[in-house]
Amino acid sequence: MSIAHTPEPPYTAVIFTSVRTAADGGYATMARRMEELAAEQPGYLGHESAREEVGITVSYWTDDAAARAWKAVAEHVIAQDRGRTLWYADYQVRVARVERSYGPDGPR
Amino acid sequence: MSIAHTPEPPYTAVIFTSVRTAADGGYATMARRMEELAAEQPGYLGHESAREEVGITVSYWTDDAAARAWKAVAEHVIAQDRGRTLWYADYQVRVARVERSYGPDGPR
Secondary structure, three states: OOOOOOOOOOEEEEEEEEEEOOOOOOHHHHHHHHHHHHHOOOOEEEEEEEEOOOEEEEEEEOOHHHHHHHHOOHHHHHHHHHHHHHHEEEEEEEEEEEEEEEOOOOOO | OOOOOOOOOOEEEEEEEEEEOOOOOOHHHHHHHHHHHHHOOOOEEEEEEEEOOOEEEEEEEOOHHHHHHHHOOHHHHHHHHHHHHHHEEEEEEEEEEEEEEEOOOOOO
16 A cells, blocks of 8 residues: 555545444455455545554545445445444545645645 | 544545654654644644554644644644655645535534
């Protein structure tokens, strides 16, 4: 995992923050599969992920429509349901429009 | 650390993604101090943070002006400079406007 190479803003960021339960139930396999599946979707730009007490996954999309379409992908819908009922003690999804970006090499 | 209790959108999210160098140089002390100092700033709403291969800190602000003001706080300016020259092999800051939010208890 490295920092996502996103284009010049504007684009859409989906900030998914979660606290896990103790339940496993295939979580790691699902998480990997969702990363692969997301990367195949139209409008996917990249993602970044880390977990300590809280897990944060930020996925980047060309626009809000692409982010909404990913939410509705059937296999992802099933994963979301299992997340709500089994894997996550708490979570929050925040959909945001990236307006500016900077780093050592400028925007990306 | 738990999931931040943010208000109904819209508000501003600053997504700071970084890869650390091997250098220590007081990093943990600075990181704690910056969390405390950020929380004292006008317009601060909360933050979430996790680090594995990549570190992700998302701080939430009432608006872009509050996020810009935090970037300009003197002690934070010094920390940013040390980050660029010592602590971070790579980093990216993305400033975004949160447009919608949902979780088990709705927006927050």
